[in-house]
Amino acid sequence: MDISRADGGSYTDNLIGTLLAIFGNVLVSISLSIQKYSHVMLAGAKDPRAFYRTKTWWCGFVLTCLGEGANFVSYAFAPLALVAPLNGVSVVTSTILGFIFLREKSKPKDFAKRYALSFLGCVITVAGTYLFVAFGPNSHEKLEAENIVKHVIGWPVLLYLLLEIITFCLLLYFYKQRDAKYLVIILLLVALLGSVTVITVKAVSGMLVLTAEGTMQLDNPIFSVMFVCMVASVVFQARFLSQACRLYDSSLIACVSYILSTIFAVVAGAVFYLEFNNEDVLHICMFLLGSTFCFLGVFLITRNRKTTKAFEPYVTMDMTNGVPTIHDKGTAVQPDCNGSFSYGALVNNDGVAPVTLPVNLEQPPVCSRSANASQGPHDLKKD
Numbered sequence: 001m002d003i004s005r006a007d008g009g010s011y012t013d014n015l016i017g018t019l020l021a022i023f024g025n026v027l028v029s030i031s032l033s034i035q036k037y038s039h040v041m042l043a044g045a046k047d048p049r050a051f052y053r054t055k056t057w058w059c060g061f062v063l064t065c066l067g068e069g070a071n072f073v074s075y076a077f078a079p080l081a082l083v084a085p086l087n088g089v090s091v092v093t094s095t096i097l098g099f100i101f102l103r104e105k106s107k108p109k110d111f112a113k114r115y116a117l118s119f120l121g122c123v124i125t126v127a128g129t130y131l132f133v134a135f136g137p138n139s140h141e142k143l144e145a146e147n148i149v150k151h152v153i154g155w156p157v158l159l160y161l162l163l164e165i166i167t168f169c170l171l172l173y174f175y176k177q178r179d180a181k182y183l184v185i186i187l188l189l190v191a192l193l194g195s196v197t198v199i200t201v202k203a204v205s206g207m208l209v210l211t212a213e214g215t216m217q218l219d220n221p222i223f224s225v226m227f228v229c230m231v232a233s234v235v236f237q238a239r240f241l242s243q244a245c246r247l248y249d250s251s252l253i254a255c256v257s258y259i260l261s262t263i264f265a266v267v268a269g270a271v272f273y274l275e276f277n278n279e280d281v282l283h284i285c286m287f288l289l290g291s292t293f294c295f296l297g298v299f300l301i302t303r304n305r306k307t308t309k310a311f312e313p314y315v316t317m318d319m320t321n322g323v324p325t326i327h328d329k330g331t332a333v334q335p336d337c338n339g340s341f342s343y344g345a346l347v348n349n350d351g352v353a354p355v356t357l358p359v360n361l362e363q364p365p366v367c368s369r370s371a372n373a374s375q376g377p378h379d380l381k382k383d
Contacts, residue, residue, distance in 0.1 A: 010140045017078025018133055021086040024070030029093035031063030076143065076205040080198050080269030081276070081287070082136045084262050088129065088294045091254065092122050095301050114304075121300030128293025135286035137275040143206025145220035151272055152222070160271045168192045183256060186244045191260035193237040195268040200230035202273070255302040259295050266291070 038057040042050045051057045074083050095118055141147060151157055171189050174180040203226040207217035217223060244253050269275045276284060 010138055013077040013140050014079070014082060014136075014138060017074040017076070018082055018086070020070045020074035021078065021083045022089055024067040024074060025086060025090040026093050027063050027067030027070065029090045029097065031060040031067060033094065033097045034060035034063065072201065072205055073209070075198070075202040076209040077140070079137045079140060079275040080202060080273065081266045082133060084198060084265035084269070085132055085291050085294050086129065087258060087262070088125050088298050091258070091298050091301055092125050095122055117300045117304040121297040121304070123297070124293050124300065125297030128290045128295075128297060131290025131293060132287045133290075135283045135290065137269075137279050137283075137287075139275060139278045141273070142210065143203055144210060144215070145207060145217050145222050148203050148207075148226070149222050151274075157272050160268075164192055164195065181243075181247060183244060183248050183252065186240055186247075187253070187257050187260050190237050190240045190244070190257060191264040193233045193240070194261045195264040196229060197233040197237060198265045199268050199272050200226045200233065202269075204230055251302040255299050258298050262291065262295075 035051075035057055038051045038054050038060065041056075042054070071083075099115070099118075168189065171185055171192075175185055175189065204223065207220075207223050207226075211217050241253075241257070244257075279287075
């Protein structure tokens, strides 16, 4: 196996792969922000799929395809240990875009206090990215079909896959049979599938690049095996992620998923592709330090984001029928009643704005009616 190539060619391949991964992650973050803008602008539309007819949404979709394509090709040039942690670049980019398009009117001091952790997290993530890119593995091999087959049948890879399958089955048993829907269990399932995904993506991407260069690799059965495993792992990984998003906060999911997926991807690259075989202890320690900085930075960024408030049952009064309605299933959103006429959470929900209590209460007209009524008999007696 041609693992240790010339230093110049290996450095050039790593540089190309790293730049492609950074470019792809930045492009994906920009595209998601554009698509979110399209959704926000059409939030009150009657047609829930009206965003499909907007140019902004399709522009974001095209940018997403380009970004994911760049990420896919980057696996053919750079080691997994370099490409996998670069997903933190997308978190930093999304944070910067949020600062740019933030429309809140706040004082600079209040803004600095509120988003100090996010700024600190961005700085730490950028520093960590520099460290693990500068001291990451610099060995690379041509991913020919024969080399991939030799990796697959090697005893370290077979032992790693066996342990991964056993761990996955145990976690799946607790998740399905014991109803243990904890976030760590779900994201561990996602990370285990993600390690298979990155292994197969690197193999498929490498064989496609070699085929494009003139060395045919697609006729080998290992290509079909890797492609099927890649698609299957991506599909099941998306299913578990969607279930996690329904149960937990997205910021927490992004942080924990990034840490677990990066760890398993680095381990998979070290076992399957032998990426750290030619590295010394200093480079490995600096690489681990940079990865730890990235973990800490992403944690600080996601920790500073607002979390959704838990739903609490409340009562609303229908003004037309005068019947109170109890909302206890989380299907309605409790309106804010700042200074409005309310009793606890009892407010009107018929589209009428809440009435504020007057400061100086005047005598109601009923009193004048009672006064007129009291004067009525005297007038009758006079007549």
